Amino acid sequence: MPLEEIGWLRRGACRTSDPDLFFPLAPTPLQEARAKAICAGCQVVEECRAYALEAGESEGIWGGLTPEERRRTRLTRPTAS
Numbered sequence: 426m427p428l429e430e431i432g433w434l435r436r437g438a439c440r441t442s443d444p445d446l447f448f449p450l451a452p453t454p455l456q457e458a459r460a461k462a463i464c465a466g467c468q469v470v471e472e473c474r475a476y477a478l479e480a481g482e483s484e485g486i487w488g489g490l491t492p493e494e495r496r497r498t499r500l501t502r503p504t505a506s
């Protein structure tokens with residue numbers, strides 16, 4: 426699904442933030458902390474996290490999680506049976 430079609434994204438707290446915070450070329454702990462602080466106050470953080478996990482987004486911070494944190498979450502969450 427194209428990002429423009431994701432309605433909740435328009436309510437994201439990051440919509441007015443510097444995209445480099447969320448999609449940095451070279452992530453740093455400070456950049457990650459700043460992006461995560463914005464996500465923590467976002468009204469669509471749950472939708473965002475669920476989308477990124479389901480879509481397998483491999484880049485950037487989504488729903489307060491880094492790519493590595495999403496990868497670990499996908500590995501440890503229970504699968505539907």
Ligand code: SF4
Nearest residue numbers: 437439464467473488
């Ligand atoms: S949770 Fe973070 S990345 Fe997702 S829409 Fe909100 S501010 Fe943006």
